Amino acid sequence: MLKIAVPKGVLFEPSLKLLQNCGYSVPSDFGRKLLIEDSKQELSLIIVRPFDMPLYVEEGVVDIAFVGKDVIEETSMACFELMDLGHGLCRLSVAVPKYSSYRSVDEFHPFIKIGSKYQNLAEKYFMQKGMQVRIFPLGGSVEISPIVGLSEAIIDLVSTGNTLKANNLVEIETILLSTSRLVANDANYRLKRKEINSFITKINGGI
Amino acid sequence: MIKSPSGSMDMIPEEVFCRNTIENKIKDFWEKNGFVRVSTPIIEHWDKLQVALGENLVDKTIRFIDRFGEVSVLSPDLTVSIARMVSTRKKNGPFPLKYFYLGDVFRVTSEQSEIRQCGVEIIGADKQSIADVELAVLIFMTLRELGLNNIYLEIGNFEILRDLLKLEILDDYRQPIIDALLKKDWVSLNDIANKVSDPKISEFIKNLPKLTGTPEEVFSNIDLIPDFLIPGMKNLENISKEIKNAGVKHYINLALVNEISYYTGFIFQVFVTGSPRSIGGGGRYDDLYSLFDFKCPSSGFGINVDKIYEILKASYFKAINTDVILCFNDGIPLHWVWNMAASYRDQGIKVEIDLKSRDFEEAIEFSKKKKAQRMVYILKLESSGISGWIVDTHNENKERMTFC
Known part of the structure; x- marks a missing residue:
């Protein structure tokens, strides 16, 4: 039986839908359960927070996972990145308050304060630009940080842009485009190659 | 702590x-x-x-x-x-x-x-x-x-990738290809391949992740390999045949690379x-x-x-254990303790000398905790030597002993 991790949040529904399209009989609603098997007992699914995904995959607790490219890049996740599933398109962007005088990253003053959940990608981005900034690592609700004065800009994932709009923020630059990826554990991809390959073939047919 | x-x-x-x-x-x-x-x-x-x-x-x-x-x-x-x-x-x-x-x-x-x-x-x-x-x-x-x-033994030949990357048309893509292979990022590898102008080379780079599996599966796909890479492929096939002849099941992976850069040819990994x-x-x-x-x-x-x-x-x-724990009463001259320990050791028996003052019952408890088979307790000094007890720690049977 293949062990698969599905992330909580925006990628949850499209991931399950894809499995259903590929002929796997998985329920759309897990209720409060975090582990479930499909009715033919081909798959065992677990629900995991997106940023916990690298741990589950790298330690081989699951064979396969659906995970956003943003998480793969932020955590330098060590795994096979097998397929771009195309769904869950969003972008990692730099945003500033509407009233801010900044309209481009190049205008940022040295040591400008940035709030982000993506500390590593933010650091890499500014380093490549040769800019020194202060990054405040946040766990969530990043949009509040410039409003209350903790930061002057944020780096966060944007899909529709509604949350930014609601909090009077504007996007000024895109760092990364992210979609959902199908990944596999390094060793399990080899040790369960037949099972995993036939799963990939089915997924290929379902996209 | x-x-x-x-x-x-x-x-x-x-x-x-x-x-x-x-x-x-x-x-x-x-x-x-x-x-x-x-x-x-x-x-x-x-x-x-x-x-x-x-x-x-x-x-x-x-x-x-x-x-x-x-x-x-x-x-x-x-x-x-x-x-x-x-x-x-x-x-x-x-x-x-x-x-x-x-x-x-x-x-x-x-x-x-x-x-x-x-x-x-x-x-x-x-x-x-x-x-x-x-x-x-x-x-x-x-x-x-x-x-x-x-x-799971997986073999490859780095020569094939090295020869591929020598191509002039890959000048701009050399490092990105190596990075994608090291990260096993097949999505990026595919994106890079799409930019390569030569269709056969582009197709080969796209197919690299698929050139994995049993020797039969991979070597039957030889038509996917550009001609100039065939010699490297043949080398790998010969090695694979010999490994098979030695009775060892293995798999082929043409996309196999190692983060250590000194490898020049045959390369393998085990899982x-x-x-x-x-x-x-x-x-x-x-x-x-x-x-x-x-x-x-x-x-x-x-x-x-x-x-x-x-x-x-x-x-x-x-569990780590010793054969004999040697305990002794205060006042026993030390050279008797060393001599007795040495006589056991000469017979190939492991002896640990207890360095804490304990009475007889406490010494049995200590020996049990140490999982020793026997406890020897030197009780007193006699005119001819020393005397005491040998205790089997499993059943606590004790036997008088003298040593001179």
């Missing part, structure tokens, strides 16, 4: 015993195969290593300035140290040299910084492709000897059930010795002993 420094670990006697058992099995097996042990220092010169290791590994090294003002490094890899040693002290052979090593290497990773590693080197063989076969078979047999199940990552691997590195002004073909492999220990510790675990 103070833990061991980040990335390192302490080992209590039971754990050391268990790891030693594993290491001794490996040592015995390699000696049986004609390999002899060498040892190199834990610090190494940085300048040569830097060239040999490759960017990814260089970032993980622990470097410092030594007392001569030179940069030294805690050895992150023993193959390079052995190359230095051979180029200095064994230049005259007799070749081939078949060496093995067992030691600690230092690489800063999220998991650990001090890694127990063992491995073998075949240096200066004329029939180097036979050496490659011997190594692939040996790594498989070593793991089987240890009792590991479901061993076993119980470890989420590769537990060992190696290959051929014909250019490594020229770093030390010594032209000499060589190949080898390394195995992560810590990973094997993690998988096997439950089956190799054994």
Whole structure:
């Protein structure tokens, strides 16, 4: 039986839908359960927070996972990145308050304060630009940080842009485009190659 | 409480015993195969290593300035140290040299910084492709000897990728292709391939991840390989045939690369059930010795002993015990205690002398805790020697004893 991790949040529904399209009989609603098997007992699914995904995959607790490219890049996740599933398109962007005088990253003053959940990608981005900034690592609700004065800009994932709009923020630059990826554990991809390959073939047919 | 420094670990006697058992099995097996042990220092010169290791590994090294003002490094890899040693002290052979090593290497990773590693080197063989076969078979047999199940041996030929990347049309994509292969990022590899103008080359790069599987599956897809890469493919096929003839099941992976950059040709990796990552691997590195002004073909492999220990510790675990605990009453002249312990040891019996004052009952309890088979309690000094009790700790039967 293949062990698969599905992330909580925006990628949850499209991931399950894809499995259903590929002929796997998985329920759309897990209720409060975090582990479930499909009715033919081909798959065992677990629900995991997106940023916990690298741990589950790298330690081989699951064979396969659906995970956003943003998480793969932020955590330098060590795994096979097998397929771009195309769904869950969003972008990692730099945003500033509407009233801010900044309209481009190049205008940022040295040591400008940035709030982000993506500390590593933010650091890499500014380093490549040769800019020194202060990054405040946040766990969530990043949009509040410039409003209350903790930061002057944020780096966060944007899909529709509604949350930014609601909090009077504007996007000024895109760092990364992210979609959902199908990944596999390094060793399990080899040790369960037949099972995993036939799963990939089915997924290929379902996209 | 103070833990061991980040990335390192302490080992209590039971754990050391268990790891030693594993290491001794490996040592015995390699000696049986004609390999002899060498040892190199834990610090190494940085300048040569830097060239040999490759960017990814260089970032993980622990470097410092030594007392001569030179940069030294805690050895992150023993193959390079052995190359230095051979180029200095064994230049005259007799070749081939078949060496093995067992030691600690230092690489800063999220998991650990001090890694127990063992491995073998075949240096200066004329029939180097036979050496490659011997190594692939040996790594498989070593793991089987240890009792590991479901061993997945994967082989490739780095020559194929190297020749591919020499193409002028790939000038702009060389590093991105290597990065994608190292990260096993097939999505990016596909994106890069789409930008390559030559359709056959583009198609081959796209298909690299698919050129994985049993030898039959991969070698039957030879039409996917551009003509100029066929010789490298044939070399790999010949090695694969010989490995198969030796009775070793294996798989082919043309996209196999290693973060260590000194590999030049045949390359392999092993996976076993119980470890989420590769537990060992190696290959051929014909250019490594020229770093030390010594032209000499060589190949080898390394195995992560810590990973094997993690998988096997439950089956190799054994409580540490001694045969005899020797306790003695206050006032017994010490030379009698030493003499008595020596008389047991002369018979090959393990004796521990108890250095705490205990009465007879407490001494029995202590011996039980230490899992000793017998407890000897020296009670008093007689005119002719000493006397006391010998107690069987299992049933507490006691017997009078005298020693003169």
